[in-house]
Amino acid sequence: MGYIALVAAVRKRPAAGAAVLREDVTTAIRQAVTQELAAVGYGRLSIEGVARRAGVGKTAVYRRWSSKLEMVLEIVSEVASQSLPLLDTGSLRGDIEMVLHVVSRALRHRLASQIIPDLLAEAARNPKIGHTLQEALRANQRQASELLIGRAVARGELPAGTDPDTAVDLIIGPIYWRLAVARTPLPQGYVSELATSVAAALGAPISQSSFPNERTSGSSR
Amino acid sequence: MGYIALVAAVRKRPAAGAAVLREDVTTAIRQAVTQELAAVGYGRLSIEGVARRAGVGKTAVYRRWSSKLEMVLEIVSEVASQSLPLLDTGSLRGDIEMVLHVVSRALRHRLASQIIPDLLAEAARNPKIGHTLQEALRANQRQASELLIGRAVARGELPAGTDPDTAVDLIIGPIYWRLAVARTPLPQGYVSELATSVAAALGAPISQSSFPNERTSGSSR
DNA sequence: GAGCGATGGAACGCTACCGTATCGACGCCA
DNA sequence: TGGCGTCGATACGGTAGCGTTCCATCGCTC
Incomplete structure (x- = not known):
């Protein structure tokens, strides 16, 4: 998933196959993560909360990152x-x-x-x-x-x-x-x-x- | 409960009646709170966790403070x-x-x-x-x-x-x-x-x- | 010495999340 | 155009904590 997320982040499409992670969903999740981080902090941040705030299914989140830690790390390190x-x-x-x-x-x-x-x-x-x-x-x-x-x-x-x-x-x-x-x-x-x-x-x-x-x-x- | 906690904190005994909050239990809980705070942070701190770490029943905690917020506030403000x-x-x-x-x-x-x-x-x-x-x-x-x-x-x-x-x-x-x-x-x-x-x-x-x-x-x- | 009341323990029903699985719909790519 | 794979939705069993209640025990105060 690190791979998939990276691909999406870099805005390239996977070489083969089809049916691709939607960029707008990824963006919505990223925003939701930062907002949730601010609102409840890392300790209380939950995948469900993020998905809810982003208006997406939990599935969409788990398809990109395997855990809350990995998700937060990828997102904040990019900004920081x-x-x-x-x-x-x-x-x-x-x-x-x-x-x-x-x-x-x-x-x-x-x-x-x-x-x-x-x-x-x-x-x-x-x-x-x-x-x-x-x-x-x-x-x-x-x-x-x-x-x-x-x-x-x-x-x-x-x-x-x-x-x-x-x-x-x-x-x-x-x-x-x-x-x-x-x-x-x-x-x-x-x-x-x-x-x-x-x-x-x-x-x-x-x-x-x-x-x-x-x-x-x-x-x- | 604020009352009872205060009484215990000030180390006085209630004027009438008997069977009193035990000082050592209160101390154990205080210690456990600071340790839990350090270990998991306020966001993840739980009453159950505190009671577990202090080796006391949840009851003992709830008898002293009505919520995690009140408990933490009383304990840290005293120290701070x-x-x-x-x-x-x-x-x-x-x-x-x-x-x-x-x-x-x-x-x-x-x-x-x-x-x-x-x-x-x-x-x-x-x-x-x-x-x-x-x-x-x-x-x-x-x-x-x-x-x-x-x-x-x-x-x-x-x-x-x-x-x-x-x-x-x-x-x-x-x-x-x-x-x-x-x-x-x-x-x-x-x-x-x-x-x-x-x-x-x-x-x-x-x-x-x-x-x-x-x-x-x-x-x- | 009597009894009030705190003790730890256990169980209660409830809520929130976890991580996974499955579904039909549909858009993108070959 | 066909089909792969993501989409949102929903449900799953499981864990954890919530705040409350009941219990038998026992120490302290009167």
């Missing part, structure tokens, strides 16, 4: 693996603000802001989900972070040793907390100010500790 | 509403590092790191849970933030207008993202460095509009 563009704005602060805008727009969408935390929580207890999200999101993220930081280093805005993982924490953490966890509305100018703060945070690691503190021993690069 | 001490370390950076240590220790506990994101995700779709967590966590948080920032302002480390909510985002966001979302292990010295970065972030908000981009490297202290 899109990479963001990452234009070069000319400054670290500008780059960060751009990323924050993109992320905040995404997290303000009702479906996304319910589905993402739910799946991340589920990932903590289901290794397969964890692995898939890891692949889809983290790799992407790290790549983006390295690009963004590489630029800043080239510009002389950051020291060469800056850790991309920590940078992701500093950039994504606050906006994610605000929108997906605390769910507090953003005041005017919030993203812009946050960008400034985060840029300052990245620009001033280690530098000021007057104590004999340990340094980051791990993660080279 | 404890406030952290917040010693004055003498500097903003020190205060932040202390908070980060406390938070990171809490989030590294297996149960907490699974239950908290799960409940927060659930809160996004269940108003009662959202409200309870809001009460238990956010109020506490804001108070702590105001205290911490008030001190820094008094020391002259921060300008007077600093927004406590944004401060929470900057302080909690990165460590929460790291531990509860990305679930990446912390390298040596991470918390200390993060504290420095966050202090720098807090020290340089808004400045972007008025001042020509000061880089906070040697500013504080």
Whole structure:
């Protein structure tokens, strides 16, 4: 079924035979899955519920995916693996603000802001989900972070040793907390100010500790 | 039943009559709830599962709470509403590092790191849970933030207008993202460095509009 | 010492889903 | 044009949890 679903997703028809999975049914199911995920979460999501919401028979679902896990993984990983563009704005602060805008727009969408935390929580207890999200999101993220930081280093805005993982924490953490966890509305100018703060945070690691503190021993690069 | 549960929770005995809710049974149920929450999440948590895990009859559970929602709310809000001490370390950076240590220790506990994101995700779709967590966590948080920032302002480390909510985002966001979302292990010295970065972030908000981009490297202290 | 009432256990009828099977209808492909 | 295979529908037996009820037991309070 992984095969069949793939074929449908890619919008090609099977080479031989006839009578083909209908594209519109597949689309309806996909939509229903995302809506059900937002409404009841992964834990409570049921095949019957999805079929009901999509207005199709259970058969149509089982013909495409063999289990709820497989179905959800295929659908969300497709959405999650899109990479963001990452234009070069000319400054670290500008780059960060751009990323924050993109992320905040995404997290303000009702479906996304319910589905993402739910799946991340589920990932903590289901290794397969964890692995898939890891692949889809983290790799992407790290790549983006390295690009963004590489630029800043080239510009002389950051020291060469800056850790991309920590940078992701500093950039994504606050906006994610605000929108997906605390769910507090953003005041005017919030993203812009946050960008400034985060840029300052990245620009001033280690530098000021007057104590004999340990340094980051791990993660080279 | 709220009454009976309350009585048991407060560890007082009913004034009249006899034959009382057993404290050890109540404790066993509480433990089972937290374990079930971590294992399967709120969405899949079932009364039967809790009773099974606690080694008690369903009856014992229903005698204390009338529904899974009420049960979970009572149990988690009790745990969540404890406030952290917040010693004055003498500097903003020190205060932040202390908070980060406390938070990171809490989030590294297996149960907490699974239950908290799960409940927060659930809160996004269940108003009662959202409200309870809001009460238990956010109020506490804001108070702590105001205290911490008030001190820094008094020391002259921060300008007077600093927004406590944004401060929470900057302080909690990165460590929460790291531990509860990305679930990446912390390298040596991470918390200390993060504290420095966050202090720098807090020290340089808004400045972007008025001042020509000061880089906070040697500013504080 | 008496009895109230909580205890675990078992069973109740009920609902929701599971995953599978079978049906006639019909559209697409060879 | 023929037939393959998907379509929605419906039904299947099975599992799980719901919330309630009844039970004999036994510890605590008076």
